[in-house]
Amino acid sequence: MIPSRTQSRRGLTFIEFVMALAITAMVAAAIGAMVSAVATGEMSRRDNRGTVVRTYAAKTRLSAYLARCLSVLDVGSVDAVVWLNDWRSGGTVHASELRWLVFDNANKSIRVYYVDFPDEWNEVQRALQDIEYVSGTDWSAVLNSYTSDGYVSNMTLVDGVNSMTITTNQPNAVDSTSITFDIGFLLEATGETLNRSMTITILRHQPPTA
Incomplete structure (x- = not known):
């Protein structure tokens, strides 16, 4: 009688087990990185498309004030004062004809401020408070004065703004016929800032006579 042979099975050694775990972890990490890259890429593309729309x-919105304004009266690093109409x-220049375009860092937005008298006032009351100013006036002081009296309103023009700088095509703001805004839009997906530049031409440039 021929004795039967039994085929022995060798189990995994500890080293092989550790190697298997390591390979599994590497594969999982690679898949995770790929999924993350795809998701980040998709969010980045959405952010870029969104930035085009926001730009x-x-x-x-800025052109609605600047293209049809008469003159830029003053420009700071993060604000501009324009004479909207006469x-x-x-x-x-009268107070009610002014617009202050200001970068609000706290709310990450560009806001427009303007003198807004009470609706119940008649024209005589408005005329008495609508003070006339000369070029070179401290326009920030004017805004602060009317604000303290409760005669200033504001609204958001652009939101999601992380930074803003303003330049004009002439050293003296009043002589400028175009104004450039360099705006840093905040990307929600990455937290980064995407810079966009826009130049607006003043179509009917007319400096004040005084």
Whole structure:
């Protein structure tokens, strides 16, 4: 009688077990990195598309004030004061004709401030408070004065803004016929800032006469 042979099975050694775990971990990490890269890439593409839309919207809203304004009166690093119109006539600047475009770092937005008298006032009351100013006036002081009296309103023009600088094409702001905004839009997916530059031409440039 021929004795039967039994085929022995060798189990995994400890080293092989550790190697298997390491390989599994490496594969899982690679898959995770790939999924993360795809997700980040998709978010980045969405952010880029969103920034294009926001850039267009920002230029459109800023142009609504600047393209049709008469003159830029003053420009700081993060704000600009414009003479929007001469609706009181005479070629001089009145408080109600001013617009302050300001970067609000706390709220990450560009806001416009303007003098807004009470609706119940008649024209005589408005005229008495609508003070006339000359070029070179401290426009920040004007805004602060009307704000303290409760006659200033504001609204957001552009949000999601992380930084802003303003330049003009002439050293003296009043002589400028174009104004450039360099805006840093905040990307929500990465927390990074994407910079966009937009130049707006003042179509009917008219400096004040005084």
